[in-house]
Amino acid sequence: MLQFSRSLFRFYLMLSLLTMAALLLSACPAPAGPAQTATTSGDQAAAPAESAAGGEAAAGGTMIFGRYADSLFLDPVLNDANLDIWVLNSLYDTLLHSTEDGQGIEPALATDYAASDDGLTFTVTLREGIKFADGSDITPDDVKWTLDRARNPDNGIWSFTLEAVDSIDTTDTGVVLHLNRPDPALPAALAMFNSEIMPQKLFEAMAGATDEEKAKAFAEKPIGSGPFMLTEWVRGSYMVMERNPYYWDKDENGVQLPYLDAVRFEIIPEDATRILKLQAGEIDGAEFIPLSRVAELQADANIDMELYPSTKVNYILMNNRPELNDGTANPLSDVRVRQALNYATDKDALIQLVTFGTGKAMESYMSSTTPLWSPQELYPHNVDKAKELLADAGFADGFEVTSMALAGNADDSALLTALQQMWAEVNVTLNIEQLDAPTRTDRYRANDYQMRTSGWTNDINDPSQITSYFAIYSVVESLHTGFQNADLETLFDQSQRELDVAKRGEEYAQIQKIYAEAAPIIFLYETPYPVALRATTTGFFQLPLGQNIFTRVKVEK
Numbered sequence: 001m002l003q004f005s006r007s008l009f010r011f012y013l014m015l016s017l018l019t020m021a022a023l024l025l026s027a028c029p030a031p032a033g034p035a036q037t038a039t040t041s042g043d044q045a046a047a048p049a050e051s052a053a054g055g056e057a058a059a060g061g062t063m064i065f066g067r068y069a070d071s072l073f074l075d076p077v078l079n080d081a082n083l084d085i086w087v088l089n090s091l092y093d094t095l096l097h098s099t100e101d102g103q104g105i106e107p108a109l110a111t112d113y114a115a116s117d118d119g120l121t122f123t124v125t126l127r128e129g130i131k132f133a134d135g136s137d138i139t140p141d142d143v144k145w146t147l148d149r150a151r152n153p154d155n156g157i158w159s160f161t162l163e164a165v166d167s168i169d170t171t172d173t174g175v176v177l178h179l180n181r182p183d184p185a186l187p188a189a190l191a192m193f194n195s196e197i198m199p200q201k202l203f204e205a206m207a208g209a210t211d212e213e214k215a216k217a218f219a220e221k222p223i224g225s226g227p228f229m230l231t232e233w234v235r236g237s238y239m240v241m242e243r244n245p246y247y248w249d250k251d252e253n254g255v256q257l258p259y260l261d262a263v264r265f266e267i268i269p270e271d272a273t274r275i276l277k278l279q280a281g282e283i284d285g286a287e288f289i290p291l292s293r294v295a296e297l298q299a300d301a302n303i304d305m306e307l308y309p310s311t312k313v314n315y316i317l318m319n320n321r322p323e324l325n326d327g328t329a330n331p332l333s334d335v336r337v338r339q340a341l342n343y344a345t346d347k348d349a350l351i352q353l354v355t356f357g358t359g360k361a362m363e364s365y366m367s368s369t370t371p372l373w374s375p376q377e378l379y380p381h382n383v384d385k386a387k388e389l390l391a392d393a394g395f396a397d398g399f400e401v402t403s404m405a406l407a408g409n410a411d412d413s414a415l416l417t418a419l420q421q422m423w424a425e426v427n428v429t430l431n432i433e434q435l436d437a438p439t440r441t442d443r444y445r446a447n448d449y450q451m452r453t454s455g456w457t458n459d460i461n462d463p464s465q466i467t468s469y470f471a472i473y474s475v476v477e478s479l480h481t482g483f484q485n486a487d488l489e490t491l492f493d494q495s496q497r498e499l500d501v502a503k504r505g506e507e508y509a510q511i512q513k514i515y516a517e518a519a520p521i522i523f524l525y526e527t528p529y530p531v532a533l534r535a536t537t538t539g540f541f542q543l544p545l546g547q548n549i550f551t552r553v554k555v556e557k
Contacts, residue, residue: 060259060554063537066274066286070236070267074222075215076196077149078156082546085193085459089547090241090263092196092224093248095124095143096187098461102311102369102544105187105461109138109197109225109248110174113190119182119499124190125174131246132199133229140170145200147175155211158194161185161460182497184504188371188462193547199223227258227551239265251552258551259539275532278303284537284555287548289530291356297532304535307358307528308542311367311458311466314359316403316419316451316522317444321482325448331399332450338519340389342379344426345419349381351525354414359525364512365470367526369544372463374509376516378523386426398427403451404443407434412453415524447480451522454479458545463508467492471515483520 071087073079079088095110107113112125130138149155151162164183169176177186189195198218206217222230225248228241242262249257266283268274274286275293279300289297289305297305318341322333331337351359360368363375390396403419405412413432420430435443443449458466468475472492473484491507491514498504516523529542539552 060261060539061557062262062264063260063285063540063550063553063555064264064266064283065548065550066268066277066283067265068267068269068271068274068288070265071239073216074219074230076193076198077158078212078215079193080157082457086546086548087265088193088196089226090228090550091222091226091230092193092198093226094191094193094196095126096191098188098191098543098545100541100543100549102309102461103371105191108191109143110190113187115182115186115499119497120179122177122179122183122186123171123174124177127248130225130248132202132223132225133244133246134199134202134223135246136199136202138197138199138225140173140175142200143175143197144168144170146197147177147195149198149211150194152211156194158192158459161189161192161194182499184496184499184501185460185462185464188460192460197225228260228263231262237267241265249551259554260550263550263553278532278534281534283534285531285533285540287529287531289532291354291358291527291530294356294358294530302535304533304537306531306533306540306542308531309369309544310527310529310542310546311369311544312455312527312529313362313365313367314453314455314524314527315362315365316524317449317454317479317481318521319447319450319480319482320520321447324450325446330450331393331395332401334393335518336389336393337395339379340386340393340426341423341428342519342522343382343386343389344423344428345379345522345524346381346422347523347525349422350415350418353418354411355525355527358530359527361525362523365515365521365523366463366466366512367458367544370458370463370466371461372505372508374505374512376512378516379519383425390426390428396427398429400429400431401450402431402433403453404433404435404440404449405453406440407436415453444480447477447482449480461545464492464496467508467511470520471511478520481520483518485514485518488514 097108164179167178206214208214231242232240277283278286318332347361495507536556
């Protein structure tokens with residue numbers, strides 16, 4: 001999702017669902033419990049993994065993973081921060097999983113799912129013998145209650161993913177979802193974090209009168225069905241997750257997963273300290289490695305420097321409205337001007353400067369890891385073409401434009417300073433307005449801006465979320481750019497009901513073509529997830545959506 005905001009989008013989400021009648025990066029923190037307090041769950045029921053799953057358990061030791069910040073609120077429905085989202089999948093599980101490449105969906109707690117011919121009934125069959133980490137059975141009632149909680153508009157900001165669901169019935173073997181329209185994104189929604197299955201009886205037994213109060217209590221000692229279970233948590237310092245002996249999955253040789261005995265998250269905010277501890281062998285892995293350090297770590301024989309494909313796209317938002325808030329005319333309302341600035345932008349040079357060669361040029365508003373991505377020729381660097389378009393638009397002598405920047409942000413400074421030089425070649429003067437984060441966000445939400453740097457990561461394994469935010473006016477005014485296109489919105493409405501993958505792909509190809517030609521943004525680059533591991537650590541990967549996967553990790557000491 002958009003990297004600077006999550007929770008205040010709820011109003012716009014609900015508005016968009018009503019308008020479309022028929023349809024989600026860093027986020028605002030969720031509620032957190034008292035700092036520096038230890039949480040232990042050592043009294044959870046445990047059974048030998050061999051007997052729980054019927055396969056040999058392969059102990060892989062303990063992996064120590066350096067995180068830049070601690071989690072906040074371990075509830076799948078009410079959270080709104082990547083610090084939680086990217087950890088929840090280790091503690092909870094979903095009916096379906098995203099494939100490793102982010103392009104598909106595969107069975108998990110469910111073994112099968114099918115839509116009726118009219119697309120209005122969706123039947124899910126549960127895997128036999130599945131259990132929560134305390135040894136209790138996962139029942140169809142737990143699944144129904146979980147999904148009903150997740151789709152309740154009063155519960156968090158993610159209910160839009162299940163808005164097509166009218167009601168849910170249980171069967172002896174699973175659940176049946178009754179829909180108000182066909183929903184091609186439903187399998188992806190059932191693989192999303194807010195659909196992680198929770199134990200109804202345990203949750204409802206928590207102290208508190210409201211769902212949020214119970215969620216806060218439950219999240220201190222969560223019980224899920226993921227590969228690990230939380231056994232200790234000292235907020236701001238460390239978190240320990242031990243192997244769930246009742247986890248359902250085994251590897252291709254019948255060996256019980258996960259391999260690890262435990263994962264220990266060490267909270268190490270300073271980038272340099274995380275790297276030093278990794279190089280010294282004090283930790284086995286570290287996230288969010290600065291891109292400026294990637295080449296150095298790639299040259300270290302003791303380090304496996306990974307750049308996992310992500311859904312992160314980086315761009316500059318442009319206010320497309322004819323007038324700015326102060327009443328002055330806005331040159332960016334002319335598509336020729338927006339196209340010209342894209343042509344005047346040397347993306348290859350920016351990739352070297354800002355991402356140290358780790359990024360790649362955007363070929364759509366969505367990342368290349370997003371399902372139904374259709375690459376477009378997005379304005380190769382061409383100064384002459386940029387000058388021609390500006391002359392056609394009446395700006396042969398150029399104009400001034402102002403971009404908001406986040407004060408103290410090195411990437412913003414490097415990017416915009418480089419653009420000042422590039423755009424000067426076409427007589428465009430770029431002014432940089434340094435603002436603190438709250439001021440920048442307030443002005444942006446009030447449409448009181450001309451340009452601003454931005455970034456996005458997907459939350460769902462489907463193109464509908466990013467498309468609705470970038471290109472549908474009723475959803476936060478197309479990221480507050482003011483962009484509107486009736487043909488695109490018609491195609492989007494059709495795609496929201498189209499169950500034929502090929503036909504839906506054609507619709508999305510047209511959507512991406514229209515958006516590319518309109519150029520509501522400056523298309524920049526995709527960036528990966530930089531994770532460094534000790535060479536003795538194997539089996540780790542990070543999904544394009546951002547979740548860290550520890551299920552098959554082994555650590556050799």
